[in-house]
Amino acid sequence: MVKLNWVAGGWNTPYTFKGVPHSVNxxxxxxxxxxxxxxxxxxxxxxxxxxxxxxxICLK
Incomplete structure (x- = not known):
């Protein structure tokens, strides 16, 4: 299993989610x-x- 991780912060991100870490398996x-x-x-x-x-990148 691998995870894609990011921190929400795009122009369309609601204020309450800005800066919050997210991940998808x-x-x-x-x-x-x-x-x-x-x-x-x-x-x-x-x-x-x-x-x-x-x-x-992922294999490093």
Whole structure:
């Protein structure tokens, strides 16, 4: 099992959830990667898209 973790804080996050840690469980890294390939992306602080090696990051 692997977990995707994040801290809520986006523009559409209700005030009561801002800064609150969240996580979602996945059965495998492959199932996480499959979910993340449905249109999500990572951006830097300036809004530039970043390509990441999710497998490499998660296996460290």
């Amino acid at each position: 996945f059965d495998s890294l492959e199932s996480l990667m499959e979910t993340m390939s449905k249109g999500e992306w990572v951006t830097d602080s300036k809004g530039n898209r970043i390509d990441i090696d999710l497998r490499g």
